[in-house]
Amino acid sequence: MGWMKMKLTTITKLKIVKMARVNPKFSAEIKKYGADDFNACFNCGTCTATCSLSDEKSSFPREMVRYSALGLESEITSSLKPWQCYYCGECSTDCPRKANPGELMMSLRRWLTAKYDWTGLSAILYKSFASLLIFMVIVAVGVIAVAFAKDFNLNEIIHFGHYFEMYAIAGVFATILLPNIIRMWYFTVIKPGKKVPFKRYISSMADLFLHMFTQKRALGCDDNQTRWFAHFVLVIGYLTLLFTTVFLDWFSSESMFVVVLGYVVSAVVFVVTLLFVMSRIKQKTEVTKHSRPSDWMFVAWLFLMGVTAFAVRLFIDLEILESNLWLYLFHLIILAQWALIIVPFGKWTHFLYRSFAIYFEKLLEGKK
């Protein structure tokens, strides 16, 4: 057996030398996604030491800061580390050079979102606020056009809205989100040449859903319980609202349970998002200091969705929606913009990418 052992060690010692091309232009590119000061980094590693989620197995953010400074795109694309950060901001507070590693990690998540997106639209919308506005207006005009086509008949529009919601979810998922997750899987698992036995894909599935709905790992951040709880309530509220409107047909439902449930969850959504908006205005914590249009859009639209849905159902119950058609149209515009822009190409996707990152990480764990 001795020779075999020897052979094995020689094989493991064979290291494929990888040449990476330094790309100074990457810095400028990543800065368009919000990062600004990371070039100041002098590699002391304080950020990695202070991070409560970084460990020997997966050490960040210094490594990502370094890759960004050198412009090693393929290293970043194949890395799951940006998704492992839940942005408590401690690294940015402690950074001796004010290089803001926390915001770089956030920007890398935006950049990766754009990178995973096969349409390339995410990149345009993240980098150019003007184009984001144009797309928003186009969708709004589209909704009004549909209403016009339906002669501004409320029932027909509500009917359309209901079906639009269902088809939009299915369509966006099938054409954008699913391919993008497959791309993420390709970039992080397949392209780096890591072989994962099929069995592990099944056995790791539990983690995917656990983290998708709970964001359990964010609890590992220091002093993050309140923020995690608010986020958790919002996720559950949002998903329940989605379920209530799409599958229980809240706006047309006669069931007392469904009606009340809808009121409660929509209220939950707008109250929690209002808190988030307020904290971004106050900018008291590291995480709320650096809001980009994509961040504002995300919380604002969630808030508007909750409020308008609540108001629409209230108007239905008060029987004044007929005379206030504009309210439903406004709700529908918000909904359409949400479903066609923010969900597929905006910040919404972090819901999927974060949990899939943990899932992929689980798949690769055996390989390390």
Added chain:
Amino acid sequence: MKERIGVYICHCGGNISDYVDVEELGRMFHKEDGVVVSKDVMFACADSNQKEMIEDIKNFNLDAIVVASCSPKLHLHTFRNVASRGGLNPNNYVQVNVREQCSWPHSDNPREATVKAAGLIRAGIKRVAHSQALDNIELTVKKSALVVGAGVSGMKAAIDLARTGNEVYLVEKDFFVGGHIVQQETLFTTGENSKEIVSKLFKEIKSYRNITLFTGATIEKVSGSLGNFHIDIKIRPRYINTKADYDLVVKALNECPVYVEDEFNLGLKKRGAIYKNYPDAMPNIPAVNLEVLQSSPEAMLQYANIIDLNQQEELLSFIVGGVLVTTGFDSYIPNSGEYGYKSSPYVLTLPEFNRLTELSSNKLVFQNREIKSVAYIYCVGSRQSKGENRYCSRSCCTSAIFSSLNIKEKYKDITSYHLYRDIRTYGKQEILYEKSSNLGDIYIKFEEKEPPVVEYNGKTNVIKVKDYLSAKMELEIEADMVVLVTGMVSRKESVQISEKFKIPIGSDRFFNEIHPKLKPVETVIKGVYIGGCCQGPKNISESVQSSLSAAAKINALLKSGTISIDPVIAVIDENVCTWCGKCEKVCDYTAIKEIDKDGKRVALVNRAICTGCGICAPVCPVNAIEIAQYTDLEIESMIDGFIQKIEMEVKEETTEVQQESESAKMKEYPQLWKDIIQNIGESKKTIPQLSEELTCKSEIVTYNLMTMNKYGIITADGMDEDEAYYYYKVKNR
């Protein structure tokens, strides 16, 4: 031979007398031959005691004194002074160190300490008996200084020396002043224009009538010594007719058709054979490279009216009191192939690159290519763990970063890569590093054992480097230009300079100071000082600091007019000397010369240069050399004194006295101490044990044990099993 000697033995307030029986020694040396007074004193250095000694000298008509006390480092001058005040020659005084050499090191054996002290004191008495009355050597100092090298350090030092009223000779090898700094457009960290600084200094130099500046001049010969150096210099001619029409000279300067390699611009361009280093170079008279110009008879004819072929090399000599050497440095020239230097295109050293950026206007172009990205490789020629230059050149990190910032500002859109080993932008220079890093310059750290490799792929330079900040990932960098950040090396002329002035050269080939901290600008040659980079790598601020501190030293020397030197020097017995030259060979200071003395060839010691190191004495085959204060007679009599048997009747007595005193002391001990000693007896005990057995609070036992330990009554002896408490035993049982 001194026969009326006074001996004083100091208690040092117990420092000595606790272990050395000074009273007994005092009594003992009364009987010594030649000793008139022998006393023990509480503090020899105290005022009252000094007065007593002076009175003794007068009353007993003493001719020499010995004080046995502390180290001469502490009080030699105190007691020499006492001797002087008493009317003795200060050199008829000998200090014996019985504290650092007897009582302190031998506190465990007081009797032997006393015996040793007795031996040392007797040796001192014997030595002082043969001591000679020597006077300090007084030299007159010529009130003028020579400054070698008119770089920024030399110019600034010359101005300071002149301002304080000294005659200054400033000698520069080049035809123009300014040295290295004018080869950079602007200077870190403030971005001042180097040429403006030099022009300002030149103007100031011109305003002092007591500064004589020689350009194109070299040091030919140096003789003499401290206070009176004889300097011979040679001045090369410029060959410009001083009476020629200035407009014609300017025209020739601008239009000279005969071209020659431009040394000032490090070979990046050619210059005319009638030249100035740069348009505003000072002094404002061009120089002519006659050899090259003569190769073109038409040019010679054309410029016949401005060229003066009659100018000859000029020899001049003058005398100076002190010398300041500020000859600066050379930039390290990489070996061919070192990081692609000379073997790949687009590889320059930092000084070359600095010339290039200054000569380029709105576009940075080198060999027909516009430079858009620059990779700087640091520590080239410095910090070579296996090479000759093991030192750090101190200024190159900042210099490279400063250049990278400048070209970024001048040409926009330049990408900079910094391949470094460590960034040493110390002090305020750190701000430049931070600025560069904030601007997005990419810093890549390599180690000496895995240096970057520069290759030219036909289109561009590709540098392969292992980045120690990315887990040694192999990186590839494309850069239009590779700049080797070269350090400083000693000037190639420094060997000749060293030979002329006898300045020692260190292993780094720079000039050596006496002590890096306490005598940082002094050399072992009295009157010769060093400043600036000839001593080792420095930035401009540090260079000027050191040269100004040397200037202050020289000024103090010149201002004194005379200097007084310790008379401890070699003395030749001319009757014995037969001149073999061996002493001259071994003398590091060239203090010994052969002379003719009444028809006999003998050695002569230059009293100003000799340091009394003593190396010449043992090599003399006929024993003609003595070192004053350390003559054979003195040293041999000391040895005789020391080996003489100490007749100490006290031998038995001391032990008895000691025992007696111990039991006497015992009577004075507190009751608890006696109890503790009795309780411990022959065994050893811990604090809790004693506390329990003596039914005494452990704090009280602890406190008393500590005090007893301090007085040496008990001592710690190992720890208990749990390693929680020390065992104590009674000492000296």
